[in-house]
Amino acid sequence: MYFVSFLLLFPVLTAVLLFFAKGYLAKKIIVITSSVVISGMALIFATMNFFTLSNRFYIKDAEFVNILFLIIEFVIMCYLIYLGIRFKKYYVSLLSLVQSGILFWLELSGQAKTEHSFNIYIDKFAIIMCSIIAVIGCLICVYAVGYMKSYHQHHKEYKDRTTLFFPLLFLFISAMFGIVFSDNLIWLFFFWEITTFCSFLLIGYTKTKEAVTNSFRALWMNLIGGLCFAVAIAYCALKLHTLSLHTIVHMGAGAQAVTIPVFLLCIACLTKSAQLPFSKWLLGAMVAPTPTSALLHSATMVKAGAYLLIRLSPLLAHTVAGALVTTIGGFTFLATSLLAISQSDGKKVLAYSTIANLGLIIACAGIGMYEAVWAAMLLILFHAVSKSLMFLSVGAVENSIGSRNIEDMHGLIVKVPALAFVMLIGIAGMFLAPFGMLISKWAALKAFIDSNSILLIIFLVYGSAATLFYWTKWLSKLVAGVHHSERKDNQAKGCEWFSLLAHSGIMIFLCLSFPTISRHLIEPFLSEIFGYKISSIIGDGNIQIMTFMLCMIFILPFGIRVLTLDKTSKQKSSYMCGINTGDDRKFVDSLGEKKKMYLSNWYMEDLFGEKKILLPSIIIATVIIVVLLVIGIGGAL
Amino acid sequence: MIKIVSTVLYLVFAPVFGGLLAGVDRKITARMQGRKGPPILQPFYDIFKLFSKEAIVVDHLQNLFVIGYLVFIIFTGCLFFYGGDLLLAFFAITLAEIFLIMCASSANSAYSSMGSQRELLQMMAYEPMILIVAIGFYIATGSFSVGEIITSQTSAIATTPGIFLGYLYILTIKFRKSPFDLSTSHHAHQEMVKGLTVELSGRTLGITELAHWYENTFLIGIIAIFIINATWWSWIVALAVCALAYFMEILIDNTYARVKWKVLLNSSWIVAFGLGILNLLALYYIK
Amino acid sequence: MSFASKSPWLIHYDGSSCNGCDIEVLACLTPVYDVERFGVINTGNPKHADIFLITGGINKQNEEVVKQIYDQMPSPKVVVAVGACACNGGIFKECYNIMGGVDKVLPVDIYVSGCAARPEAIIDGVVKAVALLDEKSKSISQGR
Amino acid sequence: MTIMNFTKTILKNLFSKPATTKYPFVKKEYPEGTRGKVEIDIDSCIFCGICSRKCPPNVIEVNREKKEWKIDPFGCISCSACVYACPKKCLFMNQEYTAPAPQKTTNTFTKGE
Amino acid sequence: MSARSIVPFGPQHPVLPEPIHLDLVLEDETVIEAIPSIGFVHRGLEKLVEKKDFQDYVYVAERICGICSFIHGMGYCSAIESTMGIEVPRRAEYLRTIWGEMSRIHSHLLWLGLLADAFGFESLFMQSWKLREKILDMFEMTTGGRVIFSVNQIGGVKRDMDSDTLKLFIKIFDDMKKELTALTKAFLNDYSVNTRLKGVGILTKEKAHELGAVGPMMRSSGIEIDTRKLGYSAYNELDFQVITSPVGDSYARTEVRINEIFQSIEIIRQAAQKIPDTELSLVVKGFPSGEYFMRAEQPRGEAIYYVKGNGTKFLDRVRVRTPTFANLPSMLEVLKGCQLADVPTLILTIDPCISCTER
Amino acid sequence: MTTQSITTISNENLISEVIKLKDEGYRLVQICATTVNSEYEITYSFALDYEFLCIRLMIPEEAEIMSISQVFAPAFLYENEMKDLFGIKINALSLDYQGNFYRLEQKTPYKNQ
Ligand code: NFV
Ligand code: SF4
Numbered sequence A: 001m002y003f004v005s006f007l008l009l010f011p012v013l014t015a016v017l018l019f020f021a022k023g024y025l026a027k028k029i030i031v032i033t034s035s036v037v038i039s040g041m042a043l044i045f046a047t048m049n050f051f052t053l054s055n056r057f058y059i060k061d062a063e064f065v066n067i068l069f070l071i072i073e074f075v076i077m078c079y080l081i082y083l084g085i086r087f088k089k090y091y092v093s094l095l096s097l098v099q100s101g102i103l104f105w106l107e108l109s110g111q112a113k114t115e116h117s118f119n120i121y122i123d124k125f126a127i128i129m130c131s132i133i134a135v136i137g138c139l140i141c142v143y144a145v146g147y148m149k150s151y152h153q154h155h156k157e158y159k160d161r162t163t164l165f166f167p168l169l170f171l172f173i174s175a176m177f178g179i180v181f182s183d184n185l186i187w188l189f190f191f192w193e194i195t196t197f198c199s200f201l202l203i204g205y206t207k208t209k210e211a212v213t214n215s216f217r218a219l220w221m222n223l224i225g226g227l228c229f230a231v232a233i234a235y236c237a238l239k240l241h242t243l244s245l246h247t248i249v250h251m252g253a254g255a256q257a258v259t260i261p262v263f264l265l266c267i268a269c270l271t272k273s274a275q276l277p278f279s280k281w282l283l284g285a286m287v288a289p290t291p292t293s294a295l296l297h298s299a300t301m302v303k304a305g306a307y308l309l310i311r312l313s314p315l316l317a318h319t320v321a322g323a324l325v326t327t328i329g330g331f332t333f334l335a336t337s338l339l340a341i342s343q344s345d346g347k348k349v350l351a352y353s354t355i356a357n358l359g360l361i362i363a364c365a366g367i368g369m370y371e372a373v374w375a376a377m378l379l380i381l382f383h384a385v386s387k388s389l390m391f392l393s394v395g396a397v398e399n400s401i402g403s404r405n406i407e408d409m410h411g412l413i414v415k416v417p418a419l420a421f422v423m424l425i426g427i428a429g430m431f432l433a434p435f436g437m438l439i440s441k442w443a444a445l446k447a448f449i450d451s452n453s454i455l456l457i458i459f460l461v462y463g464s465a466a467t468l469f470y471w472t473k474w475l476s477k478l479v480a481g482v483h484h485s486e487r488k489d490n491q492a493k494g495c496e497w498f499s500l501l502a503h504s505g506i507m508i509f510l511c512l513s514f515p516t517i518s519r520h521l522i523e524p525f526l527s528e529i530f531g532y533k534i535s536s537i538i539g540d541g542n543i544q545i546m547t548f549m550l551c552m553i554f555i556l557p558f559g560i561r562v563l564t565l566d567k568t569s570k571q572k573s574s575y576m577c578g579i580n581t582g583d584d585r586k587f588v589d590s591l592g593e594k595k596k597m598y599l600s601n602w603y604m605e606d607l608f609g610e611k612k613i614l615l616p617s618i619i620i621a622t623v624i625i626v627v628l629l630v631i632g633i634g635g636a637l
Numbered sequence B: 001m002i003k004i005v006s007t008v009l010y011l012v013f014a015p016v017f018g019g020l021l022a023g024v025d026r027k028i029t030a031r032m033q034g035r036k037g038p039p040i041l042q043p044f045y046d047i048f049k050l051f052s053k054e055a056i057v058v059d060h061l062q063n064l065f066v067i068g069y070l071v072f073i074i075f076t077g078c079l080f081f082y083g084g085d086l087l088l089a090f091f092a093i094t095l096a097e098i099f100l101i102m103c104a105s106s107a108n109s110a111y112s113s114m115g116s117q118r119e120l121l122q123m124m125a126y127e128p129m130i131l132i133v134a135i136g137f138y139i140a141t142g143s144f145s146v147g148e149i150i151t152s153q154t155s156a157i158a159t160t161p162g163i164f165l166g167y168l169y170i171l172t173i174k175f176r177k178s179p180f181d182l183s184t185s186h187h188a189h190q191e192m193v194k195g196l197t198v199e200l201s202g203r204t205l206g207i208t209e210l211a212h213w214y215e216n217t218f219l220i221g222i223i224a225i226f227i228i229n230a231t232w233w234s235w236i237v238a239l240a241v242c243a244l245a246y247f248m249e250i251l252i253d254n255t256y257a258r259v260k261w262k263v264l265l266n267s268s269w270i271v272a273f274g275l276g277i278l279n280l281l282a283l284y285y286i287k
Numbered sequence C: 001m002s003f004a005s006k007s008p009w010l011i012h013y014d015g016s017s018c019n020g021c022d023i024e025v026l027a028c029l030t031p032v033y034d035v036e037r038f039g040v041i042n043t044g045n046p047k048h049a050d051i052f053l054i055t056g057g058i059n060k061q062n063e064e065v066v067k068q069i070y071d072q073m074p075s076p077k078v079v080v081a082v083g084a085c086a087c088n089g090g091i092f093k094e095c096y097n098i099m100g101g102v103d104k105v106l107p108v109d110i111y112v113s114g115c116a117a118r119p120e121a122i123i124d125g126v127v128k129a130v131a132l133l134d135e136k137s138k139s140i141s142q143g144r
Numbered sequence D: 001m002t003i004m005n006f007t008k009t010i011l012k013n014l015f016s017k018p019a020t021t022k023y024p025f026v027k028k029e030y031p032e033g034t035r036g037k038v039e040i041d042i043d044s045c046i047f048c049g050i051c052s053r054k055c056p057p058n059v060i061e062v063n064r065e066k067k068e069w070k071i072d073p074f075g076c077i078s079c080s081a082c083v084y085a086c087p088k089k090c091l092f093m094n095q096e097y098t099a100p101a102p103q104k105t106t107n108t109f110t111k112g113e
Numbered sequence E: 001m002s003a004r005s006i007v008p009f010g011p012q013h014p015v016l017p018e019p020i021h022l023d024l025v026l027e028d029e030t031v032i033e034a035i036p037s038i039g040f041v042h043r044g045l046e047k048l049v050e051k052k053d054f055q056d057y058v059y060v061a062e063r064i065c066g067i068c069s070f071i072h073g074m075g076y077c078s079a080i081e082s083t084m085g086i087e088v089p090r091r092a093e094y095l096r097t098i099w100g101e102m103s104r105i106h107s108h109l110l111w112l113g114l115l116a117d118a119f120g121f122e123s124l125f126m127q128s129w130k131l132r133e134k135i136l137d138m139f140e141m142t143t144g145g146r147v148i149f150s151v152n153q154i155g156g157v158k159r160d161m162d163s164d165t166l167k168l169f170i171k172i173f174d175d176m177k178k179e180l181t182a183l184t185k186a187f188l189n190d191y192s193v194n195t196r197l198k199g200v201g202i203l204t205k206e207k208a209h210e211l212g213a214v215g216p217m218m219r220s221s222g223i224e225i226d227t228r229k230l231g232y233s234a235y236n237e238l239d240f241q242v243i244t245s246p247v248g249d250s251y252a253r254t255e256v257r258i259n260e261i262f263q264s265i266e267i268i269r270q271a272a273q274k275i276p277d278t279e280l281s282l283v284v285k286g287f288p289s290g291e292y293f294m295r296a297e298q299p300r301g302e303a304i305y306y307v308k309g310n311g312t313k314f315l316d317r318v319r320v321r322t323p324t325f326a327n328l329p330s331m332l333e334v335l336k337g338c339q340l341a342d343v344p345t346l347i348l349t350i351d352p353c354i355s356c357t358e359r
Numbered sequence F: 001m002t003t004q005s006i007t008t009i010s011n012e013n014l015i016s017e018v019i020k021l022k023d024e025g026y027r028l029v030q031i032c033a034t035t036v037n038s039e040y041e042i043t044y045s046f047a048l049d050y051e052f053l054c055i056r057l058m059i060p061e062e063a064e065i066m067s068i069s070q071v072f073a074p075a076f077l078y079e080n081e082m083k084d085l086f087g088i089k090i091n092a093l094s095l096d097y098q099g100n101f102y103r104l105e106q107k108t109p110y111k112n113q
């Protein structure tokens, strides 16, 4: 109880402190200290409950909290309505009004009063999520301390609004804790809305026209989700007479009664996780400073949707709602993986990759089989770390070389070796055997096969191929050894660098320790929600093999040293049809002058360009949703 | 025990087998072209020579990556011949390939980088089919484990003929044979010069060649497990099928022009769909 | 034992030739002469090559190219000048844009005469070059 | 349009004797009239120098005093101009070509008294 | 969002038998721009006329190029003969025609092989060159050389072909036809080859005319010009049709050249029947004066031999405008927008001969 | 054989003359320069089907001429060649190699020294 309240309240406190803190140093100190405290507490909490945890409910009938929430909700609503009117986005005002209105009505009319409603519920899944949020979230905050300073040095055109920025980050983290701890749907919804609101403000940070448009896009898309959420709550309250997520899940998959709220919640999750057709908001979120993107993409925000779906997964197995979620997830995975091929903006690639990976997670959750959910949870874990690492390193690279375009990262290993190495680890983590993501994909594939879902198999096999392509091509850009190119300074110092290193460390640690995590955290949770003891998914033999591979990768560089291959090989200029001008970068061109050779990656614009497939995929996804909704809800009514 | 023996046998004899295969390949190809051709042992002469040459690199990272390539190819083969998990083996070989690609692009040279981009494209082209192969085995025999696949009662090919053909299709890419020798080729006279391997020479080139032999042995092994089942004679049939399949590859090599990348990508994906996915569907239907 | 001689890979560059020697070099690779009998492969890439076959003379513009190709070949390597032009400029030696034979810029190991050099002569030249390759490779391994 | 329509040809090649010559293990028979290297019957030469003047790449050197006839076989373009020009018809084309060598040589013929 | 690669293509490049260089600007693998540079083979042999007399210059003219060597020699000789008003004996003209057409066959077969190699069809390359060897043997039998023949001289030819040889040749050609047909099928009917040739590098009729394309390059764009129709040598007494093809893509260029092989065989057959019995050569007296543009059809198209004499044994100027030189603008035109994989085949479809181009 | 006519025109008329030929449908066949004493004789050859005609300029060594590459696109090659070999000054070339077309060691070898 103590831990939970602490984790919920301490970030809020920090936020308040930060809001009033004057000067950069003060902010820095506050951010670092509270980050240490928060992640420390979360980790202690996790270790305490690592081996044993009987699920715990907390906080029954906290009337005053409800009222507090209501007030905050009301303030936010008013603010949003105001903004909607001011920026002439009336639909935003309307959406906000309707969804909050539903809630107020529920609360005020007393309909929301249900039996034995516990508000907080802790189980192993909550522990996992809480650790991810705390550790990754705080590392991002620490990074932000260093980053925002250089950000404003590089971008003089934007006003320094860090006074608002840092508090928002911490508020966000607090809200995420809220989401994973809440059992009461109303509480959950409250935190859900807070994340929406914070992300809206964070995305609009720079206040440029683009930022404002994108933030509004994020807002209205999430509000649609929120609306669905609100309706679901109303339905639960009125028809099921319960608002406990836990209870609803235990009603079982077959129950007719839950069909409609589950559908609605699924839609809410799809918007939150930026699945097609709602994926545009996440792409737009890139305009914000890097820490925001990292936060939204890796540990928080989008993970909220995935989190809720995993919670709901027992209800999804073999239902139309499940089919909806898996199909959309799988389709999103395929479509956005293909889209990522045509992108050269580092952050945009990452954004597409985030959407794709969430698609995969969501597809797994939608299958509702324990292997699939296992895979989904591992994916959340690994994705959070490596994606955050990637975002932060892209940010650091941007500060160092002045661009986040992948093309400009050509030869990064020579220009800024340290960052290149960090990035290599991040990319490897994203898709390479034997790193985490791949293990999870292995499990996901197995689950897909076992679920007899040919459609998912199609999505997965083609999507993986695309994934392979865009990551590897990034990788190959990084390692190009451009001789005589200037060394650039690694701008990531202090906080930023620490955060990056910590991420890398965690990455490797996770790869080595995931069997333990699986055994003590994931499997018990699965046994519980599926109601039977489950065997371990991945055989010991295979785990050993993967660990072995991992070790090999790390031994290799030293092996080369030992074999002294390096020393015995002589360096020669590269082959340029005989007209290299000696420094490997230039050749004698047709007019007899020195011309710089330039090597670009493949983008295949005409096959995979946004122009070509974005719109069709949105349409297809919409059609899928509409059709399945009609079938599902029609069946339920 | 038998697993360890077969792994060791692979470690020792795969190069021999791969080299001989390359030799026979070159001989048959030459004869098809109306030439006498090199001696059968020529690939071995080549590789010994390569290792005895001066080692030159454009970038020292090349050494690292090329060794990574070899190590993971061998690892893949060992995993396979140990009777391990087929899907993992495929993941491992992907990793190996990525090492090769990084090796090629680390040189920052025009042709080697373009070759690596094309190699990447090829990987993207055959990846779906490769996964489908693994999936097919899993559905047909109930396991990803090679050990279990070869001891199942019926040959996998009985229920996965489409996947088998699809595999042969992408094998042409993997063997780097015309019409799919886009990224590098055994013959000179390619727009890519030597593509991927332009900047490799002497020892490093020797290593890639060696890795290639290991890889080929592994790839042919996969043809075999399509056939092999619990009976002893299935091994003989498997041998014959492998030989035939390889001969077909040589024949195709000599009767096709090199296609362009779009054709490669489209056709592989279509084949993966038409042969692979439909076969999977049928499998589900039967089960 | 040295394997250099069993697998001589070559690169062929056409200097300022008239093409005559050039196509004869190519003819050596084709069925009737098939130098692959001796393990010869035309690599087209200096980094893989052991033998550098040059046809035609040297002019200002290809001087650098020839030197660079030679430089990018890993040793042991031999240079074979094919045809009168490559030997000393041939009929073009008085032209304003011909500096002379290949030996003006590279150490030539074997000269092959003829205009155009006959495939048989080229084969003989390659066979001689191969013997040299062996010697060079031995001296390199002793030098190590 | 067909696929693999070259199969017949290559299979025929595969099962018939290769077109490859046995050179250098079996000597090549050159047809009559093949232009190989220039040879001289030095005894009939009168050292008039016409061949030298006619030779396009100027590889023949004639020294009337020393009764010396020199040729640089590596520069000779086997054009037969000298053969046609020689008034004494003492030059002729050998079907053999000059053998490749590690050094360029000059062949000198001196008329013995 | 694609960035553009800028890479050098050539001079040393395995698909290029001869050195030429292109700066390629690529987007993925699409060629956006190609800028050529030449000069790697430039020898400056036109200026040798100041050192060699007009009769000896034949040896130089033959060595402009080793592929189309014969017609270079012939063209130069004809140009001089025209300025001097020499009537060459008919037999010599017929022999020149026969050798010339054989050169065309050998050149086209060589080209077919290289093209096959450029699109990665090795066995087709080998087969083409295997057939070509037969032609070279025939050359060696009659001229004493495989690629450089040295049979032309001002006023006629140096060697003869007797009727047995001619009969033998006709027989060889007849035998060859079967294999040529198999080859033709592979080039024109094979699916994979078609994907590499059809619709690739289209040069429209208008463009071909505007860019001054010549030879098969022009004829495959539907322009019906063949300088052999001017009737030099013995062509005025021989019957043949100009071969064209309307589309202007790589496929059309292949088709035209293959049909020209068959056409050449036909011409040789006719010539062998009609060849008169006269002497082989005239003795030339005097020195050329005046100027003349001799237009002759090389395998690659119309070549122009311009000679200008001044009444001494040294000419004022010799200039050879070779077909490849004229085709270069068309090559650049077709390269624009093609795929990198097409660069070799497109460079080859103009059948470039750099030593001719740069002389 | 067809006739070969050569008309000499003056430097100023070049472009108009060339445009006229273009309008008549001629294609450019070649451009060639010759050094005659201390003048350059530049011959432009055009053809229409089998017909062939030339126009000729005689210009002093230092004179500048206009490029016809704007009218006949392929002319740029010939003109760059003349520029390199003769040192003729040509204005408004569509692609000017600035004397790096052949990249000669000895510049403008045909120029009268
Ligand atoms: N271009 C050219 Fe030639 C031809 N045909 C000729 O004039 O090849 Ni070498
Ligand atoms: S030696 Fe003769 S055939 Fe060879 S390139 Fe020189 S001129 Fe041509």
Ligand code: SF4
Pocket (backbone or CB within 6 Å): D040, D044, D045, D046, D047, D048, D049, D050, D051, D052, D062, D085, D086, D087, D088, D089, D090, D091
């Ligand atoms: S032309 Fe004949 S006779 Fe005169 S020097 Fe030469 S070889 Fe002797």
Ligand code: SF4
Pocket (backbone or CB within 6 Å): D038, D054, D055, D056, D057, D058, D059, D060, D071, D075, D076, D077, D078, D079, D080, D081, D082, D083
């Ligand atoms: S054959 Fe020709 S090059 Fe040789 S010596 Fe005689 S004239 Fe000179």
